[in-house]
Amino acid sequence: xxxxxxxxxxxxxxxxxxxxxxxxxxxxxxxxxxxxxxxxxxxxxxxxxxxxxxxxxxxxxxxxxxxxxxxxxxxxxxxxxxxxxxxxxxxxxxxxxxxxxxxxxxxxxxxxxxxxxxxxxxxxxxxxxxxxxxxxxxxxxxxxxxxxxxxxxxxxxxxxxxxxxxxxxxxxxxxxxxxxxxxxxxxxxxxxxxxxxxxxxxxxxxxxxxxxxxxxxxxxxxxxxxxxxxxxxxxxxxxxxxxxxxxxxxxxxxxxxxxxxxxxxxxxxxxxxxxxxxxxxxxxxxxxxxxxxxxxxxxxxxxxxxxxxxxxxxxxxxxxxxxxxxxxxxxxxxxxxxxxxxxxxxxxxxxxxxxxxxxxxxxxxxxxxxxxxxxxxxxxxxxxxxxxx
Numbered sequence: 420x421x422x423x424x425x426x427x428x429x430x431x432x433x434x435x436x437x438x439x440x441x442x443x444x445x446x447x448x449x450x451x452x453x454x455x456x457x458x459x460x461x462x463x464x465x466x467x468x469x470x471x472x473x474x475x476x477x478x479x480x481x482x483x484x485x486x487x488x489x490x491x492x493x494x495x496x497x498x499x500x501x502x503x504x505x506x507x508x509x510x511x512x513x514x515x516x517x518x519x520x521x522x523x524x525x526x527x528x529x530x531x532x533x534x535x536x537x538x539x540x541x542x543x544x545x546x547x548x549x550x551x552x553x554x555x556x557x558x559x560x561x562x563x564x565x566x567x568x569x570x571x572x573x574x575x576x577x578x579x580x581x582x583x584x585x586x587x588x589x590x591x592x593x594x595x596x597x598x599x600x601x602x603x604x605x606x607x608x609x610x611x612x613x614x615x616x617x618x619x620x621x622x623x624x625x626x627x628x629x630x631x632x633x634x635x636x637x638x639x640x641x642x643x644x645x646x647x648x649x650x651x652x653x654x655x656x657x658x659x660x661x662x663x664x665x666x667x668x669x670x671x672x673x674x675x676x677x678x679x680x681x682x683x684x685x686x687x688x689x690x691x692x693x694x695x696x697x698x699x700x701x702x703x704x705x706x707x708x709x710x711x712x713x714x715x716x717x718x719x720x721x722x723x724x725x726x727x728x729x730x731x732x733x734x735x736x737x738x739x740x741x742x743x744x745x746x747x748x749x750x751x752x753x754x755x756x757x758x759x760x761x762x763x764x765x766x767x768x769x770x771x772x773x774x775x776x777x778x779x780x781x782x783x784x785x786x787x788x789x790x791x792x793x794x795x796x797x798x799x800x801x802x803x804x805x806x807x808x
Contacts, residue, residue, distance in 0.1 A: 422447040423767060424487050424514075426475055426505060427496035429457035432519060432548075435760020436494055438751055439799070441465060444768050451475035451486060453497075477501050480508045487512035491771060494518075494763045498594065499525050506532055506543055506780075515541055515770060517763050519548035522600060523607050526551075526643040530780050537779040544775070546782055547766045549743075549758040550575050550662065551643040553724050555784040556792055557741035557803070558648060561728035563789070565737065568655040570729040573644045576628045576635035576665040577722030577745075577755055595705055599698055601664075602674040603683045606639035609649040609660035620675050622663060628723040629742075629804075637663035638671065647782035655730070677701065718747045718754030729808070738808030743793075745801045758801055765795045 423440060427433045428450035440448050448470050452458035455474040462472035477483050477497055487493050487508055492515035495505045499521050506529060509516040516536075521529055529545050536543045546552055554573040562568045605616035622639040642662035649660045665671065677683040682701050687694040722745045729738040747754040766783075769775045769791060777786030793803050 420445060420447050420469075421491040421771060422449065422489065424449045424451055424473075424490050424493045425496065426451050426477060426483075426493060427498075428452055429454055429461050430496055431756070432760045433496040434461065435753060435757055436496060436764050437461065437465075437470070438753070439757075439761045439764035441467065441470060442751070443764065443798075444771075445469075446491070446767075446771075447471075449473050449486075449490075453477075477504050477508065480504055480511065483508035484511035487514050490514045492516065492767045494767060496763070498596065502529055502545075503532075506536075509541070509543070510535055510539060513539060513541065515543070515767070517544040517547045517766050519759065519763065520546040520551045520643045522597065522604075523641050523643050523646050526646045526782075530647075533780040540778055542770060542775065542778050542786070543780040544766050544770070544777075544783065544786065545780060546643045546647070547762050547787075548760075549722075549724055549762065550664070551647070552762045552783055553743050553758060553796070554644050554662070554726050555648060555782055556787055556789050557724065557726035557743060558644075558652075558728055559784040560789045560793070560803070561726065561739040561741045562652060562655065562730070564739075565655070565728070565730035565732045567731040568652045568657050568728060569731070570659040570727070571644075571648050571652065571657065572660070572727040573642070573648075573662045574626060574628075574637045574664070574725045574727065575722065576626070576632050576637055576725075577667060577720060578632050579667050579754070580631075580719040580721075581716055596702055598666075598674070599677075599683055599701065601640035601642070603678055603685060603698065604641045606641050606662075607645040608639060609645050610658070612658045614645075614649065620671065620678065622661070626665075628725065631721055632723050635665035636671075637665040639663050643782075648784065651782065651784050717749060718752070720754035721746050722755035722758060724758060740806040740808070742804040742806065743796065743801055744804050748800055757799060761796070761799050761801075765792065769795070 423446045429452035450458045450462045451473045458472040462470045495518040558571045620638045623636045684697045724743040745755045745758040
C-alpha cells in the first residue's frame with residue numbers, strides 16, 4: 420500500500436482532502452500538522468489503521484524530508500508562503516508533490532525548480548485546487564478545441580443559502596490570511612500580450628452565473644492561473660488572461676472597506692513609537708475572535724467555477740464558458756469547498772494510476788488529462804456545464 424503525506428491535514432482544506440483519500444483510494448495517509456494534538460484528533464476520528472498522525476514543522480526541511488521518506492507523494496495544504504520549503508523536502512525525500520497554489524508570485528518561484536524535479540523523475544503538480552486547478556483544466560477543455568486561443572478569463576462565484584441568514588464578521592472556510600492578501604496585493608492581469616498589475620478588487624463587472632448563484636460581480640485578485648495560462652497558451656496566440664472572484668454576501672464590500680481605511684495594508688506604520696504592520700494586527704484580532712457555534716444544518720451551498728475562453732476554430736471566432744457546478748457532497752457533510760479539497764487527492768490518484776505522466780514542475784493544464792479528471796469530479800457530484808457564446 421502506497422503512502423501519502425498530507426501536510427496541514429488538520430486544517431479546513433486538509434480535512435476535505437483526507438476525507439477524499441480515505442473514501443476513494445487505498446493509500447495509507449499520514450495526517451501531518453504543526454499542531455500535533457489536532458493531527459492526532461483528526462486521525463483518531465477515522466479509527467482506521469490506514470490513517471495515522473505526525474507532527475510537522477515544514478520550516479525544518481531535514482525533518483520534513485525524513486517524514487516524507489518512503490512516501491509516494493506529499494499533498495501540501497499549509498500556507499502557500501512555505502511551498503518552496505515543502506518542495507525542497509520532497510526533492511530530498513524523492514517523492515511527488517502537489518499543492519493548492521502559490522498566489523502568483525510564489526508560483527513563479529516554484530516553476531524555477533522544474534529541472535530539479537525533472538532530474539529526479541518526479542512531478543510537482545502546482546496549483547491543484549479549485550482556483551487555480553479546475554479553472555486551468557476548464558480552460559484547457561475549451562482551448563483544446565480551438566485553433567487559436569485569444570482570451571482566457573477565470574471567474575468564481577458562489578452562494579451560501581444558510582450563511583445568508585446570519586452573514587456577519589469575516590468568517591471564511593479557507594485561510595483568512597490568504598483572502599486578506601488577495602484583497603490587498605495588486606492583481607496580475609495579462610493584457611495585450613503583456614503582464615501588468617492593477618488595483619486589488621478592481622474591475623468589478625456583473626456576470627450571470629446561472630441560477631441559483633445568479634448575477635454576481637467578480638473582481639480581480641492576485642492568482643496563479645494568470646501566471647501559468649499566459650505562458651501555456653502563448654503558442655496559440657493568447658493575449659488576454661484574468662482571474663476574478665465574487666465573495667459571498669457583503670464579504671467583498673467588507674474587504675474593500677478594510678483596504679480603503681488602510682487596516683489591511685502590509686506597509687508598516689508607527690504606533691506609540693513602534694513599527695506595526697496593520698494586516699498583522701487585523702489577523703491577530705480576527706484570530707482572537709471566538710469561533711461561531713457549529714451550524715447543525717446540512718450545507719446548502721452552490722459554487723460555479725468558470726473559464727471563459729475565446730479564440731478561433733475553423734476560421735470562425737468562437738467563445739465558450741466552461742463551468743464546474745458544485746453543490747457539495749451531502750453524505751460527507753461537506754459543502755462547496757469540496758471543489759478545493761478534492762482535486763489534490765484526485766491528482767495524486769491519477770498520478771498513481773499512470774494517467775498523469777508529466778515530470779518536472781507543471782501546472783495542471785500541461786499535464787492533467789481533462790476527460791478522466793472531470794469524470795472523477797463527476798463522481799464527487801461536481802458537473803461540467805458548457806455554454807457557447
